[in-house]
Amino acid sequence: MERLTKNRERVKEILCNSDHPLTAYDISKECPEMSLTTIYRALDYLVRNGHVKSFTFNEYTYFLPSERHEDFFLCTSCGRFFQLEHCFASSYEQNLREKGMVPKDHLILITGFCSECNEKLHLQTQM
Numbered sequence: 001m002e003r004l005t006k007n008r009e010r011v012k013e014i015l016c017n018s019d020h021p022l023t024a025y026d027i028s029k030e031c032p033e034m035s036l037t038t039i040y041r042a043l044d045y046l047v048r049n050g051h052v053k054s055f056t057f058n059e060y061t062y063f064l065p066s067e068r069h070e071d072f073f074l075c076t077s078c079g080r081f082f083q084l085e086h087c088f089a090s091s092y093e094q095n096l097r098e099k100g101m102v103p104k105d106h107l108i109l110i111t112g113f114c115s116e117c118n119e120k121l122h123l124q125t126q127m
């Protein structure tokens with residue numbers, strides 16, 4: 001793979017070191033020396049060249065290394081990601097292959113409230 005510039009290398013490293021997807025803003029907290037514009041430009045390059053993949057949810061765009069296979073639960077209250085322990089995508093992929101499709105990648109995102117947030121919400125409604 002081609003050599004990356006320092007900024008691109010740094011952005012990719014931050015994504016690789018994180019165990020969950022990050023927004024450009026999350027990345028900027030890790031490297032305050034880089035402007036958001038620089039980070040967006042680096043991300044744009046990394047996505048276009050296949051180093052990084054992205055998805056958008058609730059107007060936020062999240063980034064993660066493209067080689068990583070991850071499926072998540074996202075708490076829409078506190079914004080934390082939790083990794084799913086089991087991936088059931090291979091059974092869907094098998095079904096698609098039988099129909100002549102060529103599945104290449106997937107991302108499973110389940111949203112809701114984490115146990116902590118759910119507890120807090122329950123406490124609030126009881127008061």
Ligand SMILES: [Zn+2]
Binds near residue numbers: 075076079115117
């Ligand atoms: Zn939560």
Ligand SMILES: [Zn+2]
Binds near residue numbers: 070071087089106108
């Ligand atoms: Zn999966």
